[in-house]
Amino acid sequence: MGFFENFQSALYQALIQDDRYLLYVNGIIKTIEISLLAIIIGIAIGLVIAVCKVASSNNKHLKWLNIICNLYITIIRGTPVMVQLLIIYNLIFTSRNTNEVVVGAICFGINSGAYVAEIIRAGIESIDIGQMEAGRCLGLNYIKTMRYIIIPQAIKNILPALGNEFIVLIKETSVAGMIAVTELTKAAQLVGNMSYRILPPLFIAAVCYLIMVLGLTKLLNVMERRLAQSDRG
């Protein structure tokens, strides 16, 4: 059998036979669902933690808040995501009808939140103190000044770092197979087991990840360009 026929049959077995492409499609959907949900949870947690840390750093009465935030960040960053995933899955979500996609998303969200918090904190601290003063002088309170003046500028500065974090997150969801989610990587493994050829499905999965990451990169570039609008001149 020549190389071309070999390649063709491998592709046929990995994709077409018994409608196996559906497995990838479902896997991609699960991967995207988990990633998207996790990104949203991660941003929400990261934003709250970052603002708490910045607010508590120059306020003696809020020292306890700073300690809690640091504890969270230290624990999450200091342990592997796979261990966190298994702990959350086994310890907290032991009831029968857990939706694995949601469990995965919450776990990856909590994990990502620690990294996003540090990114956002760096972004907030990169904004000139005069911006906060100007906002407060107009009578806006701390939260409103953060929301309308500081955070929008911070997001613009940290978009590349934030994009990086989301790319890592998409790829990290590949360990969600550990908690019985048939995401993309798990789907590729399943196809490999069915066809007794493990490599072709893995290559297909790799290409799918690459396309998803490229799509996200493109999206972030568009956002960056749009936010750079006020830099002209």
Added chain:
Amino acid sequence: MIEVKNLQKSFGDHVVLNGIDQKIEKGEKVVVIGPSGSGKSTFLRCLNRLEEPTGGEIWFEGNNITDPSCSIDKLRQKMGMVFQQFNLFPHLTVMQNLTLAPTKLGLMNQGEADKKAKELLERVGLPEKADTYPNMLSGGQKQRIAIARALVMNPDVMLFDEPTSALDPEMVGEVLSLMKELAMEGMTMVVVTHEMGFAKEVATRVLFIDEGKVKEENNPVDFFEHPENPRLQEFLSKVL
């Protein structure tokens, strides 16, 4: 309108303000001068509690603003502030810079705020800049927009912290003339500045702050013609 009683401020061991007593009446234009590091900017920034005083009291329109339980955000709405570094919001257009605070504070709806902002842009002579971003403006234009942004809130007093110190010399005039117009309309103003000409022309009272204390205060004529404090005499001989 503003009453300062024995105001003190120190950063760690470093004493910046060492007991300042002042009473600023409605319609007064008080100009504060002094050598750099004398505490004049800190004094101004204490007036709206941008710096937290370490001692003494400040009363504004019958409210003790140094009381931690006072609603400082509410009181700040009535105290406009203009900074040396402008501090315009770079991610918003000029128009949005002006309308952000009144709309987000629920004082005006967007329509009212836009109308008011347009009037003020007209008044500071920059109506055509409504949709541009601050980074595209010159320093003088930025400072005029910053003044307009403070005026949108209909403040009872305007605080100026060296408003012309970061400007190219050719742009100082446009900002000062706008401030003069404001003064003539009866706005209460407290101005920290190095512009002695402005002090002579506009001030109703001039304060000389040095070493954290008001060393001399007088009407501008006597202040500049017959200074009594030796430190002030020395200071004036250097800057005039």
